[in-house]
Amino acid sequence: MDSNFKITHFDPNIDSEESLREAVEKAYATNREFFGQDMEIRVNFLYTREEMDQLLNQKTAGWVVGNTVNSEVNIFSPEVFDKVSPHPKTNFPFTLAHEMAHLFIQKVCGSRYPKWLMEGLPGQVAGQYQNKKLAKEQVRDFATLHTPRDWDNKPGYYQAFLFTHYLFEHFGKEQLLGFYKSLKWNNSYDEFKEEFAKKFGASFDDCQKDWVATLEDENAKMTA
Incomplete structure (x- = not known):
């Protein structure tokens, strides 16, 4: 179990914590290999467009499926990914790694x-x-x-x-x-x-x- 990331929000009635952890661990490993360092990251899984809107305090476009705030990644669960957006579910692991990369880049290079x-x-x-x-x-x-x-x-x-x-x-x-x-x-x-x-x-x-x-x-x- 990798101690550098933590899943801080998910719905156990919809998602398996084990499967989410596997996805997060893979995305984290991709970034760690690329940047050659570790960092603390928290991941929150969302389930409705309303949750995303409230989080960003604005009405979000349908294509928006993830974002980062400080050391947190907020992203739609893979179980709803293709239901709340036009993106196929197969895009989920790439999007998770992408959002996590924003945090690594902020640490290494700044925005x-x-x-x-x-x-x-x-x-x-x-x-x-x-x-x-x-x-x-x-x-x-x-x-x-x-x-x-x-x-x-x-x-x-x-x-x-x-x-x-x-x-x-x-x-x-x-x-x-x-x-x-x-x-x-x-x-x-x-x-x-x-x-x-x-x-x-x-x-x-x-x-x-x-x-x-x-x-x-x-x-x-x-x-x-």
Whole structure:
């Protein structure tokens, strides 16, 4: 039993504590292996959209299935995951690892702009870039995904996952995490591009073009 995480809320009439613990332990192990360290994490399982709304003190979109607050992960139970959201139940373990990764990243690097990288890094940890498709025509200007406000207007998770994976493949984990950690938390898009060029000796715009060239045409089956 791993003492670094604790399930602090679940409904025993719906979930098996043993199965939940197995899922949490696997997600924790994924993050510990990636970041090479431990941290204390609490996990709360939710069962209704109303619970999520109350927790965040707002009406949440149907696609919202998890979040982090301080050292806690709040996520819908796998038993209701596909009932309270459009996401299939098979997405649950990836989402749990993703949300947990936010806490590890906060500890290791802190939270920083750009928002797409703030979401892309957990996507890399959780392996959410796998089996995702994005058409070239669906790629958005990264300037529109830079701040949380920009992102909330229209999230671009697939774009964030896939491009972050491209950067990991080209520059490596330590280089990319070190770069993210070096950024000002509220850097502008232009400042980000300038720092990117200094760190990697490559134009951010050129990297985007190289990545887009690897994507399919408009017949891609999945959208951002």
